[in-house]
Amino acid sequence: MISVAVLGNGVVGSGVCELINKNDNNIKLSKILVKNIDKHKNDKNHNIITDKIEDIFGKDIDIVVELIGGIHPAYEYIKKSLNNKKHVITANKDLISKYGEELLEIAYQNNVKLYFEASVGGGIPIIKNLKNYLASNEIKSIKGILNGTTNFILTKMDKEKTSYTNALKTAQELGFAEADPSSDIKGYDSARKLSILSTIAYEKKVNWENFKVEGIDDITETDIKKANELGGVIKLLGISNFEKGKIYASVRPVIVTKDSEFAKINNEYNSIIVEGDSVGRLTFTGKGAGKLPTATAVYSDIVDSIQNKENSFLFNYEKAFIENHSSEQCDWYIKINYKNSHKVLNELTEHFKNIDLEVNKKTNQILVIVKSEHEEYINAVSNKLLQSQDVKSLNSLMILNN
Amino acid sequence: MISVAVLGNGVVGSGVCELINKNDNNIKLSKILVKNIDKHKNDKNHNIITDKIEDIFGKDIDIVVELIGGIHPAYEYIKKSLNNKKHVITANKDLISKYGEELLEIAYQNNVKLYFEASVGGGIPIIKNLKNYLASNEIKSIKGILNGTTNFILTKMDKEKTSYTNALKTAQELGFAEADPSSDIKGYDSARKLSILSTIAYEKKVNWENFKVEGIDDITETDIKKANELGGVIKLLGISNFEKGKIYASVRPVIVTKDSEFAKINNEYNSIIVEGDSVGRLTFTGKGAGKLPTATAVYSDIVDSIQNKENSFLFNYEKAFIENHSSEQCDWYIKINYKNSHKVLNELTEHFKNIDLEVNKKTNQILVIVKSEHEEYINAVSNKLLQSQDVKSLNSLMILNN
Numbered sequence: 001m002i003s004v005a006v007l008g009n010g011v012v013g014s015g016v017c018e019l020i021n022k023n024d025n026n027i028k029l030s031k032i033l034v035k036n037i038d039k040h041k042n043d044k045n046h047n048i049i050t051d052k053i054e055d056i057f058g059k060d061i062d063i064v065v066e067l068i069g070g071i072h073p074a075y076e077y078i079k080k081s082l083n084n085k086k087h088v089i090t091a092n093k094d095l096i097s098k099y100g101e102e103l104l105e106i107a108y109q110n111n112v113k114l115y116f117e118a119s120v121g122g123g124i125p126i127i128k129n130l131k132n133y134l135a136s137n138e139i140k141s142i143k144g145i146l147n148g149t150t151n152f153i154l155t156k157m158d159k160e161k162t163s164y165t166n167a168l169k170t171a172q173e174l175g176f177a178e179a180d181p182s183s184d185i186k187g188y189d190s191a192r193k194l195s196i197l198s199t200i201a202y203e204k205k206v207n208w209e210n211f212k213v214e215g216i217d218d219i220t221e222t223d224i225k226k227a228n229e230l231g232g233v234i235k236l237l238g239i240s241n242f243e244k245g246k247i248y249a250s251v252r253p254v255i256v257t258k259d260s261e262f263a264k265i266n267n268e269y270n271s272i273i274v275e276g277d278s279v280g281r282l283t284f285t286g287k288g289a290g291k292l293p294t295a296t297a298v299y300s301d302i303v304d305s306i307q308n309k310e311n312s313f314l315f316n317y318e319k320a321f322i323e324n325h326s327s328e329q330c331d332w333y334i335k336i337n338y339k340n341s342h343k344v345l346n347e348l349t350e351h352f353k354n355i356d357l358e359v360n361k362k363t364n365q366i367l368v369i370v371k372s373e374h375e376e377y378i379n380a381v382s383n384k385l386l387q388s389q390d391v392k393s394l395n396s397l398m399i400l401n402n
Numbered sequence: 403m404i405s406v407a408v409l410g411n412g413v414v415g416s417g418v419c420e421l422i423n424k425n426d427n428n429i430k431l432s433k434i435l436v437k438n439i440d441k442h443k444n445d446k447n448h449n450i451i452t453d454k455i456e457d458i459f460g461k462d463i464d465i466v467v468e469l470i471g472g473i474h475p476a477y478e479y480i481k482k483s484l485n486n487k488k489h490v491i492t493a494n495k496d497l498i499s500k501y502g503e504e505l506l507e508i509a510y511q512n513n514v515k516l517y518f519e520a521s522v523g524g525g526i527p528i529i530k531n532l533k534n535y536l537a538s539n540e541i542k543s544i545k546g547i548l549n550g551t552t553n554f555i556l557t558k559m560d561k562e563k564t565s566y567t568n569a570l571k572t573a574q575e576l577g578f579a580e581a582d583p584s585s586d587i588k589g590y591d592s593a594r595k596l597s598i599l600s601t602i603a604y605e606k607k608v609n610w611e612n613f614k615v616e617g618i619d620d621i622t623e624t625d626i627k628k629a630n631e632l633g634g635v636i637k638l639l640g641i642s643n644f645e646k647g648k649i650y651a652s653v654r655p656v657i658v659t660k661d662s663e664f665a666k667i668n669n670e671y672n673s674i675i676v677e678g679d680s681v682g683r684l685t686f687t688g689k690g691a692g693k694l695p696t697a698t699a700v701y702s703d704i705v706d707s708i709q710n711k712e713n714s715f716l717f718n719y720e721k722a723f724i725e726n727h728s729s730e731q732c733d734w735y736i737k738i739n740y741k742n743s744h745k746v747l748n749e750l751t752e753h754f755k756n757i758d759l760e761v762n763k764k765t766n767q768i769l770v771i772v773k774s775e776h777e778e779y780i781n782a783v784s785n786k787l788l789q790s791q792d793v794k795s796l797n798s799l800m801i802l803n804n
Contacts, residue, residue, distance in 0.1 A: 019538045019680065123681040125535040132709075133527040136421050136701045261666060261687070271685075278421065278694035279525040283673075285663070285685035292680035299538045307534075310709040 002306055005031035005056045007077060008067035009040070009049070012091060012118070015295030016065055017045060020302075027302060031055050053077060057084045063302055066090040075099060082106045082114065087305035089298055091118035097192040097208055100199065101315035108314055115301035120193040121270050122148065123293025124286040125300065130200050130274060131313060137276030139201035141241035144272035145265050146193040146251075148288035149184040150216050150236045152176045154253075155266040157224050158233050164219055176268060176289075186215035187236060187251040194238035198249055201274070202242045204320035212250040212324055218395050219253055226333060226367055230399065232257040235265070237400070241326065248323040255333055255399045261285075262400075325375035331399040332378050334368040340390040341366065347388070351381045364392075369399075404708055407433035407458045409479060410469035411442070411451070414493060414520070417697030418467055419447060422704075429704060433457050455479060459486045465704055468492040477501060484508045484516065489707035491700055493520035499594040499610055502601065503717035510716055517703035522548065522595040523672050525695025526688040527702065532602050532676060533715060539678030541603035543643035546674035547667050548595040548653075550690035551586040552618050552638045554578045556655075557668040559626050560635050566621055578670060578691075588617035589638060589653040596640035600651055603676070604644045606722035614652040614726055620797050621655055628735060628769055632801065634659040637667070639802070643728065650725040657735055657801045663687075664802075727777035733801040734780050736770040742792040743768065749790070753783045766794075771801075 004020060006013050009032050020029045030048060034040055037051040050056075053073075056064055057080055064081040066088060068074045074095050081088050083106065090096065096103070096116045107114035117127045121144075130139070145151050149171060156167035168185070171177035183189045188208075195208035216236050227234045232255045240249035256262040261283055265271040270288030275281050287293040338344045341359060344366060348355060356369040370378065378396055385391045406422060408415050411434050422431045432450060436442055439453040452458075455475075458466055459482055466483040468490060470476045476497055483490050485508065492498065498505070498518045509516035519529045523546075532541070547553050551573060558569035570587070573579035585591045590610075597610035618638050629636045634657045642651035658664040663685055667673040672690030677683050689695040740746045743761060746768060750757060758771040772780065780798055787793045 015680075023538050123684065125531055125684075128535065129527055129531070132705070133530065133702045134698070135705060136425050136698055259666065264661065264663060264666070276698065278417075279698040280689045280692075280695055282526065283685070283687035285683075285687075287682045290682075293682055296536070296538055296678065296681040300535045303534070303537060307712040308709055309711055 002027050002062045003030040003060055004028065004063045004065060004302060005033065005061045006065045006067060007033040007056065008069070009034045010067065011291045012294045012298065013067040015291035016067065016298045018292070019295050019299045023299070027306075030061060057081065061086055063087045063089065063305055065298060065302065066092060067298070068092075069094070071095055071098065078103055078114070079106060082110050082112055085110050085112055087113045087115075089301040089305065090114070090116050091294060091298060092116070093119040093189070093192045093196060097195045100196065101205060101317050104314050113305045113308070115305055116196070117301045118294045118297035120146065120196050121272060121284070122286065122288040122290060123296050124270055124272065124284045124288070125297065126197065126272050126284050127200065128300070128304065129282075129284065130197060134274065134276050134279065137278045139242065140275045140277060141239070142194065142197050142201055142272065142274055143237055143239050144194070144197070145235050145262055145270050146190040146238045146272070146288070147184050147236060148268035148270060149177045149181060150190070151265065151269065151288070152267050154216060154219070154234055154236065157219070157221070158228070161221060161224070163221060164217065185217050187213045190236060190238045190251045194240055194249060194251060197272070198240040198247065198320075199315050201240075202247055202320060204247065204316050204318050206240070206247060206249060206320045206322065210249075210322040212252065214252040216253050222363075222365065222367070223333075223335060223395075223397070227255045230255060230257065230333070230369070232260075232399065233263055234397070235262050237262070239326070243327060246323050247320045248326045250326075253397055255397050257399065257401050260400055260402050325379060327374070329372045329374055332370040332373055332396055333399055334370065334378070334382070334394065334396045336366045336368065336385065336394045337392040338364055338366055338390060339392055343388070343390040344385065347385060404429050404464045405432040405462055406430065406465045406467060406704060407435065407463045408467045408469060409435040409458065410471070411436045412469065413693045414696045414700065415469040417693035418469065418700045420694070421697050421701045425701070429708075432463060459483065463488055465489045465491065465707055467700060467704065468494060469700070470494075471496070473497055473500065480505055480516070481508060484512050484514055487512050487514055489515045489517075491703040491707060492516070492518050493696060493700060494518070495521040495591070495594045495598060499597045502598065503607060503719050506716050515707045515710070517707055518598070519703045520696045520699035522598050523674060523686070524550065524688065524690040524692060525698050526672055526674065526686045526690070527699065528599065528674050528686050529602065530702070530706065531686065532599060536676065536678050536681065539680045541644060542677045542679060543641070544596065544599050544603055544674065544676055545639060545641050546596070546599070547637050547664055547672050548592040548640045548674070548690070549586050549638060550670035550672060551579045551583060552592070553667065553671065553690070554669050556618060556621070556636055556638065559621070559623070560630070563623060563626070565623060566619065587619050589615045592638060592640045592653045596642055596651060596653060599674070600642040600649065600722075601717050603642075604649055604722060606649065606718050606720050608642070608649060608651060608722045608724065612724040614654065616654040618655050624765075624767065624769070625735075625737060625797075625799070629657045632657060632659065632735070632771070634662075634801065635665055636799070637664050639664070641728070645729060648725050649722045650728045652728075655799055657799050659801065659803050662802055662804050727781060729776070731774045731776055734772040734775055734798055735801055736772065736780070736784070736796065736798045738768045738770065738787065738796045739794040740766055740768055740792060741794055745790070745792040746787065749787060
């Protein structure tokens with residue numbers, strides 16, 4: 001009989017307890033750590049609920065499932081669990097993207113496992129497929145809708161033609177967005193997840209702090225409408241690729257056209273496209289959050305920690321140098337809030353040969369479509385325009401066909 | 403060092419050898435079994451090529467990779483390998499769908515593994531995700547584009563508005579279809595794959611011989627055009643579901659509308675949607691065939707057979723009773739080649755309340771759209787019409803929105 005302790009009894013924690021109790025096998029739920037034990041007096045599991053972390057580190061626990069979230073005290077608890085020779089399963093993306101290499105090494109030294117499938121993609125089995133199934137492949141690129149909250153908001157804005165503010169409010173009311181949604185909205189959550197996937201895929205430590213990260217809080221109804229006119233929709237994408245020894249990574253809103261697999265990924269769904277040198281393009285789609293989808297991922301890690309012999313997986317400590325612009329050319333949509341339309345138009349026609357322009361004198365906006373251009377050049381021109389007196393603000397979105 | 407013998411040196415076999423040689427680890431290619439050794443005198447691997455099957459069963463081989471295909475002698479070779487305590491990896495769907503339960507039991511008795519990831523979905527990791535990752539879930543349904551050849555032909559017919567015969571010819575010229583393509587075209591290949599997935603998912607032996615299996619050889623340009631008018635495309639789908647203790651399974655051409663995830667799956671790509679009670683809907687998409695995608699799946703099985711401790715996976719011998727009609731209602735497209743249009747029209751309006759009709763007196767065809775109807779009723783009316791003197795032939799296609 002394998003004995004499991006679950007730290008945290010929130011949405012995912014209670015889902016994991018449910019799956020352990022439902023599945024008839026040799027895995028036993030032995031302890032549940034909570035903050036306030038008085039709240040749980042009437043729980044079905046009350047006889048195994050504790051608020052003493054020491055209960056977790058005893059010899060009777062084989063596997064620790066950390067679902068507290070955040071850096072502290074999760075970091076300390078995981079470290080101590082590993083040092084006490086317990087396998088650790090976590091869904092903590094903040095922690096793994098920050099301290100993954102150190103914690104994996106501690107696990108390795110102690111001959112136990114540290115698995116974190118649920119830290120990326122909720123119910124989608126992306127980490128084990130990247131780490132194990134694709135081990136024979138050189139990974140060329142990863143593209144993904146990695147955050148359910150922002151995808152829910154963007155879907156709402158697109159389907160109901162509602163404002164960002166309204167869509168965010170609905171998401172919060174329905175429990176799809178937290179009271180402080182900034183980590184999701186600003187793209188940091190996606191960036192942490194992309195950093196975990198990229199670190200596994202490219203075998204160098206890919207720090208998300210070095211990415212270009214843009215959120216969705218600047219997306220307006222104008223942008224949604226323009227995306228629709230182009231036959232597409234706006235999605236927040238994490239993109240990384242590996243080419244000639246260089247790693248490019250970014251998180252940003254992108255217009256995906258109707259031929260893209262991402263175009264139909266709506267609401268809380270996540271989708272990740274991995275390209276390997278042998279396997280080609282592989283796509284994984286599923287629910288990116290939620291009690292039982294995430295619990296499915298955690299539970300599979302519990303089983304794997306028992307059944308897998310391998311114990312050699314480590315993050316590379318060597319830090320990857322992150323390129324700020326992709327070497328690929330694509331089309332671009334640029335929205336400019338101007339002060340002086342003539343001067344801006346002059347600059348645009350001077351710098352770009354192949355563009356479509358739409359000037360709205362009521363809103364003082366210019367919408368530009370630039371055909372097949374490099375990100376580096378788009379950024380350079382954008383920065384130049386932003387520094388001039390003639391431009392109030394500027395946003396640029398990639399247009400992706402697949 | 404783990405020693406591998408590969409039986410068969412065709413497309414996938416040579417891909418597996420390539421991946422073993424490329425990946426720097428403790429897996430060594432020790433023998434390659436071929437039919438005619440004289441053909442391989444100048445091969446890079448010629449010193450390990452043999453035409454003597456006895457070379458495979460010796461103590462120096464740890465893992466046997468069977469890529470000969472077909473039932474005999476693959477069945478005998480696998481049996482003997484397992485009985486000689488060797489792990490066996492195979493891509494052989496014919497064999498697994500027919501003798502899977504027996505071979506898995508022999509593996510179990512000998513405390514070795516029999517893995518067959520590449521038998522379904524080419525480069526898509528569907529079997530290990532169904533078997534391991536989703537072990538905690540009750541699987542409710544499986545829907546999939548499971549055959550690359552037919553998907554290539556249907557894509558060609560759709561994009562280029564060409565006939566079935568022309569599309570098949572192109573597929574054969576490009577190596578996407580075999581000289582005798584009947585197993586693909588008639589849906590038997592998809593049925594075997596669906597039977598393997600369903601046997602794992604529903605934990606009963608799901609024999610494909612009991613499915614309703616329809617191929618794509620009756621699909622005409624008229625059908626493609628009609629599907630497009632309905633905002634969809636035609637795909638050959640394997641569908642199974644488990645509801646209230648009953649298993650429904652079929653392989654048939656289906657009109658998938660533009661909102662379906664399957665609508666964008668083109669050419670040699672396969673896509674499989676699994677619905678679990680906890681995880682919800684999970685979609686896996688990738689190349690369903692080809693040298694290195696399939697070799698990726700085989701290679702991952704080699705690694706898993708070394709790294710996994712579990713050795714308890716068995717097919718259930720208990721045979722599933724297969725329902726012939728789904729309990730779900732959906733829309734239907736029916737094409738009737740008639741002798742007497744009046745009588746057929748009378749029958750149709752008598753049996754269906756909510757239909758759209760299109761009569762073509764030049765081609766003697768009636769195209770019918772029936773709204774939200776059960777398969778059982780569609781089949782009953784179709785059979786009645788087919789038995790009358792007034793109908794020459796009749797085809798019915800499901801219309802699926804997701």
